Amino acid sequence: MLKISNLNVSIQSVDILRDVSIQVDTASMAGLVGRNGAGKTTLIKSVMGILKPKSGTIEFDGVDLIQTPVNLRNRLGIGYMPEDRRLIPDLTVEENILVPAWANEQIDAHKRLGYVYDLIPELRAFAPRRGQQLSGGQQKLVALGRALMIGSKLLLLDEPFEGVAPALAQRLAEVISRLQTEGMAVIFSESDLQYSEHLVQKVYSIDRGAVTERPLKPRL
Template sequence: MLAIESIHVAIGSVQVLRGLSLAVAPNSMTGLIGRNGAGKTTLLRSVMGHLAPTQGRIVFDGQDLARLPKHGRAAAGIGYMPEDRGLVPELTVEENILVPLWATGARNAKERLDFVYGVLPELAAMRERRALLLSGGQQKLVALGRALGVGTRLLLLDEPFEGVAPALSMRLGEVIAGLRGSALSVLIAQSDLNHSRKLVDVEYVIERGANVAAEAHAGAA
């Protein structure tokens, strides 16, 4: 589904990724673990087209993503939940979920919105509230809902449990676990896998922008 092939990425004069490789199999959950500053967010931003590798390739379903414009990721079925949530404060919950669907001209926006509310019914209850009035944990749920809206094939989740109260963290874990067995592939980037070790099939470790190890979880499937 997703293949990262020895990519090198620099931000300004700083080399952040140094030949990193990983693979996300179809219908699987993959963990990427590394300390803050290891390069996890840089990897996800590279997949989304915000940063361009100087070497290596990012291949999604057989297609080199370098050939796609940034907005082409959402149209291809890739949903992204950034660590900082990235919501538009003045927009409502529902509008924030719909933004990437509007941007791609999706004709099934109502269907995708209904799907999100089916997975996260608490968002339906707050659909008219502006994002700036939500707690940090509630904003995480909205960011996940927005990613689910367009992420029909692949979800990229950057520190989904970071800075979230235990009850909401548990809820996020339930939602992500509920995606197992669906048509989605999921890549979860975290500083540790305490919240998701039982979820992932394979975990990769990143340190200073390079691979350290990959471990298969036979019992996760």
């Protein structure tokens, strides 16, 4: 599904990612684990086209992403949930969820919105509320719903559980766990795997821009 090979990314002449290679298969989940500043967000932004790699390859579902314009990547079925949620405060929950569908002129937006509401019923309950009226945890749910509007094949989740109360973090994990049964691939970018360790099939550690795969802990 997603294959990254020997990726190098620099920001203002500073090397951030160094020869990064990872692979995430269809219907599988991978954790990208590292401290703040290790390069996790840079890697995700490179996949989304927000940052341009210096060298290396990013292939998604047989498509060369580096050669694919940024505005076309979402149409490939890639959804992105940023760490800071980035909701538009004055829009309602439903409007925030629909933003990527509007941007991509998604013809099945209403059907997909129904799918998101069925997956996360809480969103339907506070759909009329404005983004600024939500708690941090509720905003995370909305950001996940927004990513799912176009993320039908791959989800990139940047710190999805950070700053969320334990009960709501467990709820987020429940929702995400259902996606694997639908054939979706997911990458978690996290400082630890407290809530997602039981979900992932691969774990990659990132430190100072270098990535290594590490073995999973035995599951009881």
